[in-house]
Amino acid sequence: MTLKTQFAPAERAENDELKRQVKLFEENEILKNITNSVSNMIVILNKERQIIYANRIFLDFLNLSESSPIIGKRPGEAASCIHADSLEGGCGTTEFCRKCGAINAILESNEGKQSIKECRIITTDNEALDLKVTATPYDSDGEMFTIFAINDISHEKRRQTLERVFFHDVLNSAGGITGLSDLLKEMKNPSEVAEIAQMINRSASKLVEEIEAQRNLIAAEKDDFILNYSFVESLNVLQDLSTIYSQHDVITDKHLKTDPKSENFKFETDAILIRRILGNMIKNALEASLPDETVTLGCSEKEKNARFTVHNSTYIDREVQLQLFKRSFSTKGAGRGIGTYSMKLFGEKYLKGKVGFESSVAKGTTFFLEVPTEKP
DSSP: OOOOOSSSOOOOOOHHHHHHHHHHHHTOHHHHHHHTSSSSEEEEEOTTOOEEEEOHHHHHHTTOSSSTTTTTOOHHHHTTBTTTTSSTTOTTOSGGGGGOHHHHHHHHHHTTOOEEEEEEEEBTTOOEEEEEEEEEEEEETTEEEEEEEEEEOHHHHHHHHHHHHHHHHHHHHHHHHHHHHHHHHHOOOHHHHHHHHHHHHHHHHHHHHHHHHHHHHHHHHTTOOOOOOEEEEHHHHHHHHHHHHTTSGGGTTOEEEEOTTOOOOEEEEOHHHHHHHHHHHHHHHHHHSOTTOEEEEEEEEETTEEEEEEEESOOOOHHHHTTTTSTTOOSSOTTOOOHHHHHHIIIIIITOOEEEEEEETTTEEEEEEEEESSOO
16 A cells, blocks of 8 residues: 655665565674764664664653654654654655755755755643754665664754844844833923833833733743643633733724623633734734734634634735744744744643634634643
8 A cells, every 4th residue: 555645755675675685784883883883963864764772861751761652754754753654654754854954955855965964843741842953874885774873953943043133123122122212211291101101001011011921931941830720701811812902002003802702701721822822913914914904813612612813814825834933933033933832832732722824815814722621
């Protein structure tokens, strides 16, 4: 049976062939000693991209005591990539894989070229991994394999991204406060002074929120974030967000409304996190909208789940869709890209819900957040 694929070949080696290949490297003591003496994770792949050998560091990375559970798997399957089981063909066969540095490096190695790339994946446990991979062709008595070296650069990427975003946002806010303060010194009309003072107050509050958001994100990635549950009403959440973003810079020439079909219900959750996730969705929707377009908020209750939606009429290009929710990916340029990633991190890992989107040319784009209505 030919397995379906949207990118790389789906076929795998027969079991007998796989066992022969595994034995070939099990008996190579020199190679085993070398690969276990280096600091990088190393696996050896056959031409079907299946693991036939893994060094100790890679097994430790996966919390495995032996290699048998991953023999015959592909790298994304071993690392629990969220897309690895999307199609029966497995790792490398989905449309998401087209943007994966790991599979592209392996395919280039299969063509006889060494390839070095970076790879970003999200695991089924909602962990974000940034990896640097090197795929090198290896000829063993006329049979071609790939030596696949993996370096986990997640901490480095995380630090770089958080620093860039933090300093970008804080400098913007601080610059705004400085500019308004300079204006205030020249003002003599009491009403104008009061107006500028209010603007300074809002800017200062925004600055504090940005610092708090960065601190919470860092805590969340370290598993140090503590949830604060309380009872909230769904329509109150939307009304509060409408008030905040109706005065936000991004709403210029655009409109924000609540769907009249929205349901009002009480549920238990972390109100601050809910507002932060939905706030990111609203800000992104307003930034993506054209002048005079409307962003619509909605909420409903179904099967003990609260569902919130944020809709705008702009279609997200397929190339962008394939990379959303990955840390460091952004359409806004280098150093951005934690807004959608943080939605997924907080919404799914901490609130035990689901964050996603639907986008089409005809219907536009709807981001949604679903969370349990009862404390997990």
